[in-house]
Amino acid sequence: MNRKLPNFVNFVYYKGRFSEIYPGDRESDGTLAVEDYLTDEEIGYFPNLKKVSKVIGGARNLHKYWNGLEGADKIEMLEQASEELKKKNRYDELISRAGGFPIKFVKEARENFANYLNTPEQLLQENPGKGPVVAITSVTTPEVQPYIMIESLLGNCSVVIKGSSSEPFSAYLLAEISGEIGLPVQFITYKTNENKSIFAAELYKMCEEEGGYFILMGNPSTLKKIVYHEISDKLDVTKLPIPNNIISFTSHGGGMIVDESANIENAVQGAIHSFRFPKACKVPTGIFVNKGSVDEFTDNLIDKISRQKVGNVLDKNTDVATVSEEYWNNFVEPFLRVAKSNGEVLFGGDLNQPTVIKGNFNLSLLMEPQYPVYCIEEIDDMLEGIEKINEASKNIGTGRILDLSVYSSEEFFKxxxxxxRRGDLNVYTLHKNRPTTSFNSHTAHEGIILRKHLSEPNFVDE
Structure with missing residues (x-):
């Protein structure tokens, strides 16, 4: 394969040196320190990007380069990236320490994305991509971070990914591999607490000028403040429309329904799997179990989590990360306080204890537990479960929760x-006998198959 590799703008400070192409795009001593989630020890540094003047233009050039390649060359490069991702484990420890994720799950997430990349012949779109994609995300879980990057490439777009300030390594890993192989991926970081809206607005404006797409995961009102930054202090921008070049991944929330026809063992395993990365916004905050199965489900769940190892994230036997008392009080306790006000604690409930609560949950359904907290609610039938999910979805900006796992027979799921599909169940994605955090190449995110949307002239809603 004969191809001329372009220059890439991949920023990182690792093992004592900066790898960069535009020195002028950061202060000489401006760095973003990444800390161990538990000890606050500084474990890595990334440049704190100060200007975006060359980022989008570079992405436009990379887009032209990518679409100038033959399909066979692209497939070969994507397959090569898959192989590199499978074996490149040198960032696993950093991802684990920065995010507070058990290292065995970090490894599994990396291998899952490697497998995702390993089928480009079936997934690579034929149409040229619409342009460069800029993705701003605060998502920290390695189960999610590479998603937009891979889907953008499969949609024949170049991509600029802004890594999370607290755990940028899982996004940087694929960007680094891309730079080595010649995939059109750029990686940037900046401190999100310093002029966040202004910086993001500049990125969006440049993206708009270059004919690109802007993806944001977060609050819908935050997105509009970015888009309409120049007038946001003069009028209520929340009522203004989202422009067509924006892809708004701003929904959240996860739930689970366990019918009496379900395999209870599988359902329990699915619930536990969904909490491997408890910071994810789509963990099942409500687990609705048919009254005929609720006791068996609850007993089985308590038995399994009571045998989980809570400990050091670098221990390959750890199932749940130890967190600090400060973290627990700031992030977990507020959820527990609300959930416990509506139910009875059957297991756990204290610092560094996976917890099971049984009751009737309303307010806590829209909160994020940030730790394995299983809220089980008994339901009489399917209609009651649907009513509760639809009620909760009313308080989400998009009007639909992101993911619902359904453990049941084929007939029940259908x-x-x-x-x-009829609009009577306010959920974007149903997972049949799979965890809320699972994905495959055919799973839509908020109704969008991203690679198709980025390569087609019209919005794809599947």
Missing amino acids: ELEKLR
Whole structure:
């Protein structure tokens, strides 16, 4: 394969040196320190990007380069990236320490994305991509960070990914591999607490001028403040429309329904799997279990989590990360306080204890537990579960929760899918006998198959 590799703008400080192309785009001593989630020890540094003047233009050039390659060359490069991702484990420890994730799950997430990349012949789109993609995300879980990057490449777009300030390594890993192979990926970081809206607004404006797409994961009102930054202090921008070149991944929330036809063992394993990365916004905050199965489900769940190892994230046997008392009080306790006001604690409830609560949950359904907290609610039938999910979805900006896992027979699942398509079940994605955090190449995110949307002239809603 004969191809001329372009220059890449991959920023990172690792093992004592900066790898960069535009020195003028950061202060000489401006760095973003990444800390161990538990000890606050500084474990890595990234440049604190101060200007975006060359980022989008570079992305436009990379987009032209990528679409000038033959399909066979692209497939070969993507397959090569898959192989590199499988074996490149040198960032696993950094991802684990920065995010507070058990290292065995970090390894598994990396391998899952490697497998995702290993089928480009089936997934690579034929149409040229619409342009460069800029993705601003505060997502910290390695189960999610590479998603936009991979889907953008499969949609024939170049991509600029802004890594999370607290855990940028899981996004940087694929960007580094891309730079080595010649994939059109750029990686940037900046401190999100310093002029966040202004900086993001500059990125969006340049993206708009270059004909690119802007992706944001977060609050819908934050997105509009970025888009309409220049007039945001003069009028209520929340009522203004989202421009067509914006891809708004701003929903959140996860739930789980366990029908009496379900395999209870599988359902319990699915619930536990969904909490491997408890900071994810789509962990099942409500687990609705048919009254005929609720006791068996609860007993099985308590038995399994009571045998989990809570400990050091670098220990390969750890299932749940130890967190600090400060973290617990700031992030976990507020959720527990609300959940416990509506239910009974059956297991755990104290610092560094996975917790099971049984009751009736309303307010806590829209909160994020930030730790394995299983809220089980008994339901009489499917209709009651649907009512509760629809009620909770009213308080989400998009009007629909992101993911619902359904553990049931085929017939039961088909009924729920009919209701979802008809608009009577306010959920974007149903997972059949799979965890809320699972994905495959055919799973839509907020109704969008991203690679198709980025390569087609019209919005794709599947």
